[in-house]
Amino acid sequence: MINELHIHQLADICRLASDVEILPRFRHLGEDQVEQKQNHNDLVTIADKAAETFIMAKLRALFPDALLIGEESVYADASALAMFNEAELSFVLDPIDGTWHYANGSVNFGVMLGIAHFGEMIGGIIFEPVTGDYLWAIKGKGAFDRIKGVDHPLRVGRHADLALSDTIGCYSFGVTKESERDKAVKAVMQMGRIMDYRCAAAEYRLLVTGAVSYTIFQNTLNLWDHGAGQLIATEAGACSKMLNGQPYEAQINGKLIVAESEARWEELAALFR
Structure with a gap:
């Protein structure tokens, strides 16, 4: 088609x-x-x-x-x-x-x-x-x-062997809900260096070109912000799932973790469960 x-x-x-x-x-x-x-x-x-x-x-x-x-x-x-x-x-x-x-x-x-x-x-x-x-x-x-x-x-995974604390990633920490703030602060302390570009286009590029090891989006996950990026990331070998392990769906709410490997995804998801 x-x-x-x-x-x-x-x-x-x-x-x-x-x-x-x-x-x-x-x-x-x-x-x-x-x-x-x-x-x-x-x-x-x-x-x-x-x-x-x-x-x-x-x-x-x-x-x-x-x-x-x-x-x-x-x-x-x-x-x-x-x-x-x-x-x-x-x-x-x-x-x-x-x-x-x-x-x-x-x-x-x-x-x-x-x-x-x-x-x-x-x-x-x-x-x-x-x-x-x-x-x-x-x-x-x-x-x-x-x-x-x-x-x-494009193929992700350049930093897959690094410890999480040695990686660089993107995470929209600033829009964390108040009820999740304490857990998020503890997670951030184990995640190495984090950035928040406020731009999905920029963060998907950083991930698929190997500049960062993961990107974490949360709350309202609009289709126009993630439809194209999700396909490009997964075709580049990234592991992309919601925190509950389900695939991303249009106009969903929650936490979406896109990581350079399944092992990295599991490591990040464990911090928020």
């Missing part, structure tokens, strides 16, 4: 949206072009909305029968999510993942596009507007980092 030619065609749509709607506004946003959604750290910009409209129009022209799910359109009307598991072909878009970074002039943001078949991710792209490079994967065919038009196969 989706082949490599489609993937690169879709990445080119992300590139065009970046050239037309995202990069021209980067570090040039006016105060009236940035809005709060749920709080002052949850932002949306004119570029998010324009890029989503641009990409959705291109997708609709190429795949008129597909279900289109975009972060900004779902924020206004979540009805499309209810059709995800029944749709033969779906596209799940985050037009700018890491909007906080984008709005504050940081380069840690990306366009995330997942492709699904009856609720199962079969393709994924994480496009980086600043570099023009992108991560991509097709289910069962591996994951790749396309840099300046050349594909580099």
